[in-house]
Amino acid sequence: MTAGEALRDAEARLGQAGVDSPQADAEWLMADLLSCSRSELPLFTDTALSVDQQTRLATRVERRFRREPLHHILGTAHFFGYEFQVTGDVLIPRPETERLVELAVAFLESLPHPSVHDLGTGSGCIAVALAKRCPKANVIASDLSEAALRLAKRNAESLEALGQVAFRHADGLDALAKGEQVDLILSNPPYIPSGEIDALQPEVRDHDPCLALDGGPDGLRFYRMLAAEGRSRLNRGGRLMAEFGDGQEQSVAKLFREANWLDVEIADDLSGRPRIVIASAGQ
Template sequence: MNPSLRGLIHEISACLSEQGVDAPRLSAQVLAAFVLGCTRMDLLLHSERELSTAEVERIRALACRRARGEPLAYIIGQREFYGLEFIVRPGVLIPRPETEGIVEEVRRLYGPDSCLRFADLGTGSGALGVTMGVVFPRAHGLLVDTSDVALRTARENALRHKVDSRVSVVKGDFMSALFRPRSLECIISNPPYIGESDLSEVEPAVLAWEPRSALIAGRSGLEAYPALAVRAWDALLPGGHMLLEMGWSQGKHLVRILRDVGFCSIRVLRDLAGHDRIVTAVKPGGAT
């Protein structure tokens, strides 16, 4: 006799807990809901339902992957960001809630009907740039990355959220000459910013599964910012804004880098945990 939905979730939760998986019951529920094509609320409403052999086998197979430490987002192939579902896969950084602060700040700076021209440098899954296209329906953006896996994923997400006619995905790095001088109002980026000396602070599962090129910048963690700042300075219109995610201890260093390039009105914003997380800066010469 096959277990009930409640029984299988209890079984998988216990197994994941023994393996030291974070939030084991949540993982079990998400995997079950994914296989059954339902919501987590449906799991509660139909907890006594007896599962078929095929359903049990598939849920257990996914649970084995989770027990080995594979991120939940990679297993189910998606992750929510700013209330939108995004395709993710191995080789692409999993979007984090902290990055949503960039979208919030851009929305504070620009009205919803703004004909904003923007670029998302190091776009990864495209979560940040595609979300910009959704919340600014008259905006046009360029999403840039060096990874073929990331570029394919970002294009799929642009199509999924119906912004592909206004958001282009192109291959390039922070030094690529992809933009005309003074052609953009806004540049956003969540670049790699973990330093090699800070690896002990990073969750082992993150280092084991997610792309290091999207996480680790070099020895200090600041290596990506100087080139990014120079490229942004060239591409931004006077009065244009740049918004960057950063590590919690990098604020004063990044402020100095941006000031040396010529940016003004530099502000450091905190995330919901109270940590420095985003820096914003303005290219002088226009309305701020």
């Protein structure tokens, strides 16, 4: 069997499963098998696959057919120009979240020695990407999941950011010691309402950690905590930036305004959708 024939079979198989992008996913799996880029695949159309290669591809296609996320199968995901290891212990980094890092970098650039708390770090993608782009920053990355922290540390080590990021096993803002303050709190917290989790796509519902999805009955549990407690954890002039779900912008902004934050803004993600709340602590 040639690579071209196997690619067509894989695309058809994934289409039968209802995968959103069967052609792209089949190409990613084939490119990984052949150790090439997707754009180079046409060069291998007539290349004969070995029996071992056919078996490996078939196994991976079946995993994707059962709706295991593509990035879990590949074992990596790209975020902000860096490659991160991913497993079922963490959410897969999303392009939409890159805007959160962009906004953070823009805010921190003017500070001489900025300090940051990445709350709920997961794979460490936000903390590590920020550390790479802001060499002056000291970053605290916390998570309630010990498995997530282990993975985040591996990512920091592989991307040579381990000396710049301190990892702490803690729940929410408890990662900061009594009286400890930072210039910026960043978070992509759980924001799916509990009752909606069963209706999510199988890739999310069956493979993402529930701890990273469940935002309580209305999806706003963590924003209430951040609005009520976050300001006391910030230095003068500090900011809090947090991602939220589709349609939550008004509810999230209201929580911060009612908690008397000095200034509350909503920023769009890279696709133009309201995605990030920016709250200022004041001078």
